[in-house]
Amino acid sequence: VRALSFVVGFLAGLTFAASSVHAGTACEAAPPSPEKTARATAMAERTLAALNQGTDEVSLIARVGQDLSRYGLEYSHVAFVVRTAQGWSVVHELNDCGTANSALYDQGLIEFFSDSPAKYQAGVWRLTPTTQGRLKRALAGKTASRLHEPSYSMVSYPFSTQFQNSNQWVLEVLAYALAPEDEVATRQDAQEWLKAQGYVPTQLEIDAPTRLGARLAKANVSFADHPPELRWSGHIRTTSVKALVEFLKTAPDACAKTDCPETTVVLP
Amino acid sequence: MTRSFSAALLALTVLCAPGLSQAERLADPSTASLMVSTLVVLAPVSVIAAGSTVVDHSFKSFSAALKGETSWTVTKIEDKEGVREFTLKARNAQNVLTLSVPLAHANTTNVQVRSVLTAKPLGENSYVFTQGATTLGVLVSPDAGLTHSRKRP
Numbered sequence: 367v368r369a370l371s372f373v374v375g376f377l378a379g380l381t382f383a384a385s386s387v388h389a390g391t392a393c394e395a396a397p398p399s400p401e402k403t404a405r406a407t408a409m410a411e412r413t414l415a416a417l418n419q420g421t422d423e424v425s426l427i428a429r430v431g432q433d434l435s436r437y438g439l440e441y442s443h444v445a446f447v448v449r450t451a452q453g454w455s456v457v458h459e460l461n462d463c464g465t466a467n468s469a470l471y472d473q474g475l476i477e478f479f480s481d482s483p484a485k486y487q488a489g490v491w492r493l494t495p496t497t498q499g500r501l502k503r504a505l506a507g508k509t510a511s512r513l514h515e516p517s518y519s520m521v522s523y524p525f526s527t528q529f530q531n532s533n534q535w536v537l538e539v540l541a542y543a544l545a546p547e548d549e550v551a552t553r554q555d556a557q558e559w560l561k562a563q564g565y566v567p568t569q570l571e572i573d574a575p576t577r578l579g580a581r582l583a584k585a586n587v588s589f590a591d592h593p594p595e596l597r598w599s600g601h602i603r604t605t606s607v608k609a610l611v612e613f614l615k616t617a618p619d620a621c622a623k624t625d626c627p628e629t630t631v632v633l634p
Numbered sequence: 635m636t637r638s639f640s641a642a643l644l645a646l647t648v649l650c651a652p653g654l655s656q657a658e659r660l661a662d663p664s665t666a667s668l669m670v671s672t673l674v675v676l677a678p679v680s681v682i683a684a685g686s687t688v689v690d691h692s693f694k695s696f697s698a699a700l701k702g703e704t705s706w707t708v709t710k711i712e713d714k715e716g717v718r719e720f721t722l723k724a725r726n727a728q729n730v731l732t733l734s735v736p737l738a739h740a741n742t743t744n745v746q747v748r749s750v751l752t753a754k755p756l757g758e759n760s761y762v763f764t765q766g767a768t769t770l771g772v773l774v775s776p777d778a779g780l781t782h783s784r785k786r787p
Contacts, residue, residue, distance in 0.1 A: 399769075400739060400769040400770065400771050400772065401769045403769075403771075403772050404756065404762040404769050404772050407756050407757075407760045407762070407772050407774060407780070408756040408757065408760075408762075410757075410760075410780050411756050411757025411758065411759060411760060411780070412757065414757065414758075414759070414778070414780065415757065415758070450779065452779040452782075453777075453778050453779015453780065454779060455779065455782070469785050469786065470785075470786040471783060471784065471785055471786065472782070472783070472784045472786065473782065473783045473784075474779060474780045474781040474782045474783070475780050476774065476780050476781045477781060477782070477783050510786075511786065
């Protein structure tokens with residue numbers, strides 16, 4: 367388990383910002399600038415061209431919502447991208463305005479890159495045809511919703527069903543698609559299968575004052591689902607894009623090519 | 635023959651955004667919250683031949699006009715129910731283009747009659763309209779599937 371601490375600075379900052387940031391407050395409208403929209407559209411066009419080079423029906427796509435490079439992480443958020451009759455659609459879980467809830471969304475590539483990314487860069491990972499087929503049925507049917515937990519925590523524990531973050535939803539749907547038929551019906555099934563397959567989450571080191579401050583200030587951060595022995599020692603394990611991709615590299619028949627190579631799309 | 639085009643630039647609406655600073659918002663390691671903009675194509679592109687007969691609704695026809703001419707001169711400006719309509723004429727004077735820009739954004743620009751706008755392709759399915767270094771807006775083909783947002787029940 368790799369020890370990381372990228373959440374610490376942010377969580378510590380929140381303890382000082384608590385007077386102005388209240389959990390679950392109403393959202394404020396703040397339209398993005400036309401310049402950002404143009405950049406997001408250009409990025410979406412490049413990604414579309416990359417996706418259209420192949421015949422895949424479902425791939426994984428990730429974005430750089432924030433700069434985590436100093437922690438050895440490139441991407442912050444992963445989703446499925448699905449070919450439909452109307453073009454490509456991103457299917458992903460989004461946290462609802464800093465509240466403790468999330469929902470599943472179908473969005474265009476422009477929306478995917480409109481969320482003030484730290485860098486206009488996308489990673490795309492191709493999957494085997496079998497995995498794509500199972501994913502496409504799962505995402506179009508009830509499985510996607512059945513494996514979604516609306517109770518959201520940014521640092522959800524990967525082996526608990528109490529909360530779920532966006533990357534964890536993708537991982538659990540992938541578990542459904544990769545496991546033998548009828549082996550994964552519930553989130554608990556998915557987590558048990560992932561554990562049995564040796565999935566290793568990312569570990570963050572977060573001290574007690576920071577955890578307390580974050581919990582008081584942010585509705586979308588909770589540590590209640592973490593095992594006490596890990597929680598009280600400050601070892602917070604959660605699902606990152608990197609952990610997910612590393613798992614895919616070891617899972618048989620997951621990726622279209624050995625070692626699950628990334629196709630990188632960058633807007634200069 | 636003069637051909638007339640009308641199109642709406644993307645209207646930018648934010649579903650919601652948390653009351654956090656930019657730095658705090660960016661600090662979410664696993665997901666972006668719903669500060670995603672909702673991009674709405676206000677109307678399909680219409681291509682109108684001389685007179686008022688609609689002969690085409692496709693982005694393809696609109697795109698052909700923009701590929702043929704990148705410089706457009708503003709000939710008329712009119713405010714209508716939350717949008718400002720800019721009537722643009724191509725340098726060759728054969729094509730006329732009407733762009734609807736959300737008024738809130740239009741007010742931040744300095745586009746006037748006789749201003750010259752530039753239309754530049756962002757890819758196969760979109761164009762950006764600029765005046766100098768100022769971006770007026772983005773036009774996206776409604777058929778490309780690049781912009782949509784649906785919350786699942």
